[in-house]
Amino acid sequence: MQAQLIALDWGTTSLRAYRLGENGRVLEQRSLSAGIMQLPSTPRRVAGQLCSDGFELAFDEACGDWLDAQPTLPVIACGMVGSAQGWREAVYQQTPASVAALSSALVTVRSTRGVDVHIVPGVLQRSELPNVMRGEETQVLGILSALSAEQAARPMLIGLPGSHSKWVRAVDARIVHFDTFMTGEVYAALSSHTILGRTMQRSDAFDAVAFDRGVAVAQSTEGAAGPLSTIFSCRTLGLTGALAGTAQPDYLSGLLIGHEIVALVQLLRQHEQHLPSVILIGSGPLLERYQRALHANGFPQVNLAEQATERGLWQVAVQAGLISSPSVAAARPLHVEN
Amino acid sequence: MQAQLIALDWGTTSLRAYRLGENGRVLEQRSLSAGIMQLPSTPRRVAGQLCSDGFELAFDEACGDWLDAQPTLPVIACGMVGSAQGWREAVYQQTPASVAALSSALVTVRSTRGVDVHIVPGVLQRSELPNVMRGEETQVLGILSALSAEQAARPMLIGLPGSHSKWVRAVDARIVHFDTFMTGEVYAALSSHTILGRTMQRSDAFDAVAFDRGVAVAQSTEGAAGPLSTIFSCRTLGLTGALAGTAQPDYLSGLLIGHEIVALVQLLRQHEQHLPSVILIGSGPLLERYQRALHANGFPQVNLAEQATERGLWQVAVQAGLISSPSVAAARPLHVEN
Numbered sequence: 036m037q038a039q040l041i042a043l044d045w046g047t048t049s050l051r052a053y054r055l056g057e058n059g060r061v062l063e064q065r066s067l068s069a070g071i072m073q074l075p076s077t078p079r080r081v082a083g084q085l086c087s088d089g090f091e092l093a094f095d096e097a098c099g100d101w102l103d104a105q106p107t108l109p110v111i112a113c114g115m116v117g118s119a120q121g122w123r124e125a126v127y128q129q130t131p132a133s134v135a136a137l138s139s140a141l142v143t144v145r146s147t148r149g150v151d152v153h154i155v156p157g158v159l160q161r162s163e164l165p166n167v168m169r170g171e172e173t174q175v176l177g178i179l180s181a182l183s184a185e186q187a188a189r190p191m192l193i194g195l196p197g198s199h200s201k202w203v204r205a206v207d208a209r210i211v212h213f214d215t216f217m218t219g220e221v222y223a224a225l226s227s228h229t230i231l232g233r234t235m236q237r238s239d240a241f242d243a244v245a246f247d248r249g250v251a252v253a254q255s256t257e258g259a260a261g262p263l264s265t266i267f268s269c270r271t272l273g274l275t276g277a278l279a280g281t282a283q284p285d286y287l288s289g290l291l292i293g294h295e296i297v298a299l300v301q302l303l304r305q306h307e308q309h310l311p312s313v314i315l316i317g318s319g320p321l322l323e324r325y326q327r328a329l330h331a332n333g334f335p336q337v338n339l340a341e342q343a344t345e346r347g348l349w350q351v352a353v354q355a356g357l358i359s360s361p362s363v364a365a366a367r368p369l370h371v372e373n
Numbered sequence: 374m375q376a377q378l379i380a381l382d383w384g385t386t387s388l389r390a391y392r393l394g395e396n397g398r399v400l401e402q403r404s405l406s407a408g409i410m411q412l413p414s415t416p417r418r419v420a421g422q423l424c425s426d427g428f429e430l431a432f433d434e435a436c437g438d439w440l441d442a443q444p445t446l447p448v449i450a451c452g453m454v455g456s457a458q459g460w461r462e463a464v465y466q467q468t469p470a471s472v473a474a475l476s477s478a479l480v481t482v483r484s485t486r487g488v489d490v491h492i493v494p495g496v497l498q499r500s501e502l503p504n505v506m507r508g509e510e511t512q513v514l515g516i517l518s519a520l521s522a523e524q525a526a527r528p529m530l531i532g533l534p535g536s537h538s539k540w541v542r543a544v545d546a547r548i549v550h551f552d553t554f555m556t557g558e559v560y561a562a563l564s565s566h567t568i569l570g571r572t573m574q575r576s577d578a579f580d581a582v583a584f585d586r587g588v589a590v591a592q593s594t595e596g597a598a599g600p601l602s603t604i605f606s607c608r609t610l611g612l613t614g615a616l617a618g619t620a621q622p623d624y625l626s627g628l629l630i631g632h633e634i635v636a637l638v639q640l641l642r643q644h645e646q647h648l649p650s651v652i653l654i655g656s657g658p659l660l661e662r663y664q665r666a667l668h669a670n671g672f673p674q675v676n677l678a679e680q681a682t683e684r685g686l687w688q689v690a691v692q693a694g695l696i697s698s699p700s701v702a703a704a705r706p707l708h709v710e711n
Contacts, residue, residue: 164595164606165613199605214598215605217567224562229555256643257502260552261636262601263629267537267553268502275503291601298599305594 038062039358041098041108042348043152045116046170047072051344052097059349061342063101069093071115071122082148090122091147102150109357111348113155114170117142122152127159127167131209134176138354155351158210166215170344171201174316177347178340179208192303192311196325198223202299204311214302216295219321222288225266231287234273236280241320243327245282249289250328253297262294288324296328312336316343376400377696379436379446380686381490383454384508385410389682390435397687399680401439407431409453409460420486428460429485440488447695449686451493452508455480460490465497465505469547472514476692493689496548504553508682509539512654515685516678517546530641530649534663536561540637542649552640554633557659560626569604569625572611574618579658581665583620587627588666591635600632626662634666650674654681 036056044051048070054063069075074089081095102108117125125142141153157169175193187208195201198219204212226232252258252265269287272278278286303310313334315322318341329337352358374394382389386408392401407413412427419433440446455463463480479491495507513531525546533539536557542550564570590596590603607625610616616624641648651672653660656679667675690696 159613161613162595163593164590164603165609165615166605167609167612214602215609216598216601217605218601220567221563221601221604224566225559228562228566229558252502255501257500259636259639259643260554261599261632263554263556263559263633264552264636265502266559267504267555271503271505271553274505275497275499277503294599295601298597298602301597305597 036062038101038105038108040349040352041101041110042345042352043094043097043110043112043116044114044170044173044344044348045112045121046070046114050093050097052101053345053348054098054101055345055349059346061345064345065097067093067097069096071118071120084147086147088147090116094146094152095148099148102148106150108150109153109352110150111141111153111155111352111355111357113173113344113348113351117154117156118169121154123154125154125156128156130158130160130213131211132158132172132176133209134180134350134354137172137176138351141351141355153352153355153357155348158213160213162212166213168201168213168215171195171203171213172210173347173351174343175203175205175210175347176208176350177343177345178314178316179205180350181346182208190307190311192313194313194315194325194329196315196317196321200295214299216298218291218295222291225287225291226284231266231269231283234270234280235283235287237284238281241323242282242285245278245285246289246292246324247327247331249286249291250293250296250331251289253290253293254332258294258297262291265290265294289328292324292328293331296325296332300332310334312338314338314340316340374400376439376443376446378687378690379439379448380683380690381432381435381448381450381454382452382508382511382682382686383450383459384408384452388431388435390439391683391686392436392439393683393687397684399683402683403435405431405435407434409456409458422485424485426485428454432484432490433486437486440486444488446488447491447690448488449479449491449493449690449693449695451511451682451686451689455492455494456507459492461492463492463494466494468496468498468551469549470496470510470514471547472518472688472692475510475514476689479689479693491690491693491695493686496551498551500550504551506539506551506553509533509541510548511685511689512681513541513543513548513685514546514688515681515683516652516654517543518688519684520546528645528649530651532651532653532663532667534653534655534659538633552637554636556629556633560629563604563625563629564622569607569621572608572618573621573625575622576619579661580620580623583616583623584627584662585665585669587624587629588631588634588669589627591628591631592670596632596635600629603628603632627666630662630666631669634663634670638670648672650676652676652678654678 038054040055042053050067050069052065056062075092078087123144143151158172160166191205193203200216202214269283376392378393380391388405388407390403394400413430416425461482481489496510498504529543531541538554540552607621
């Protein structure tokens with residue numbers, strides 16, 4: 036089947052490439068470790084020329100054969116590839132941000148093989164404490180574009196758990212506000228570089244009881260002490276025999292994700308009386324943790340969404356006029372799991 | 374002048390030794406790096422015998438010559454030397470803890486030279502989230518014993534800033550409650566092992582403006598997002614040109630200490646309407662930071678206290694009957710700086 040677009044999700048540590056067909060259907064996908072901080076460095080021939088540029092090499096690895104087969108395929112990319120340390124800087128667009136706004140601000144870099152790569156800019160929120168994202172905006176727009184007009188009109192909270200979790204408030208299919216929590220990175224630093232790691236015993240199995248206990252502490256009266264204090268209980272509960280070493284990693288995870296969600300609720304309550312419905316983007320075990328913590332904190336509805344990046348890149352490409360086919364405007368309905 | 378007591382403040386990374394005279398006056402003091410996690414290991418002769426035990430070697434380095442001169446001097450020690458990883462475990466005493474309670478629970482280890490070392494137990498609080506301390510309890514008792522009966526009767530908050538800050542509530546010269554904040558260790562982990570460290574430029578000078586800005590953020594509406602979120606502003610304020618790299622370390626310090634004090638206020642408000650007067654124990658630049666953050670959060674009175682450890686060890690030794698002199702009961706008035 037003929038492709039219509041090559042879409043690249045190009046972050047700090049990984050590069051995912053999608054060959055998309057009619058209506059954005061995924062025909063083929065690849066995952067490379069060639070993020071912008073670990074680009075290939077061995078010079079070789081690209082499009083007939085000896086090349087040593089890491090971005091060119093990674094780009095060719097990711098989709099050179101696809102372009103050999105269809106040399107006129109448009110290419111779009113999002114993520115850290117557009118940062119100051121990326122292939123070409125795509126200056127942040129300010130909130131509120133929509134598909135239309137981002138589509139009209141694509142930045143182009145011409146590759147050695149003569150193909151233009153269109154880079155989606157990140158989003159900057161000039162609040163008292165500014166916030167930035169690169170890549171997540173495309174995922175969010177991918178989700179929003181798949182909602183019905185009625186769904187999109189309601190205030191909605193979109194969560195992107197990760198090393199730096201993002202919580203995005205959207206109204207009328209536009210990103211109006213977002214917050215960042217460094218929960219994942221803080222967890223890694225605490226586990227590996229503080230006294231808490233010394234008594235932890237790693238285990239592959241998820242200890243749901245320990246995790247839920249951490250979440251409950253964050254919500255409790257004792258949780259008012261905040262994460263700087265409650266995390267010490269990993270150690271003291273261990274000392275008093277009330278928490279096994281094997282339970283400590285997931286207890287700490289529950290504490291931190293719990294404090295994140297408790298704080299998120301406080302921020303939401305500054306604006307709204309009712310908690311909004313939530314869509315969580317991503318996949319895998321981290322989403323289960325966030326689902327548990329959200330339910331424990333009273334969020335009435337939490338849906339999961341997948342394939343957000345490739346949907347978002349497709350939508351931006353359509354809006355930017357990179358794709359000529361008449362079939363493209365029809366968005367598929369959002370696949371939602373409860 | 375004849376000494377009456379050898380007092381050892383023996384922690385994880387350091388060992389401080391005091392030769393105390395009448396009324397606990399400090400005649401001589403030494404600071405060694407021989408904490409229980411970095412004991413000397415080169416075997417040598419101690420009291421005529423070849424010795425390779427790290428505790429014996431460190432003890433001899435710290436005060437062997439003092440004991441050679443006065444072999445019957447009593448010796449008392451506090452800190453991690455009494456932990457399960459220490460010279461001899463002195464099992465935690467539970468709150469409420471007083472000088473009398475700790476004095477009657479000393480644990481003794483006989484050294485190679487035949488001298489007994491009396492170890493002060495740490496304190497355990499069996500609250501929902503347990504808390505422990507070793508060494509700080511002795512400092513607190515040192516401060517409390519120097520207060521007038523009238524002063525001691527009032528509820529009081531004693532702060533011990535450090536890698537793990539302790540906040541101790543005392544009534545009637547007894548430790549009734551305490552909380553731990555891992556602020557110092559979290560600061561170190563964030564600065565050295567997360568993305569925040571990448572844009573920080575270290576500077577020896579204290580940037581009070583940056584520090585106060587961090588404290589103010591923790592107190593603000595945005596601060597409700599909690600430290601897991603606000604710390605990301607070190608990076609984003611840097612990206613938007615609103616915070617220089619040289620200002621980022623003290624801004625982060627202000628954020629974390631600010632969140633600690635905001636949480637402390639919340640905990641105190643669960644019990645009392647008015648903020649108590651505070652005594653901060655310690656010395657050096659960290660105390661200045663805590664003073665600033667306490668004042669910014671409305672604490673009406675913050676006093677500084679020094680020499681808390683040697684005072685506390687003296688008081689416990691007196692109460693335990695280790696010192697026979699009749700002059701010992703008179704506590705010197707507390708030296709307080711505003």
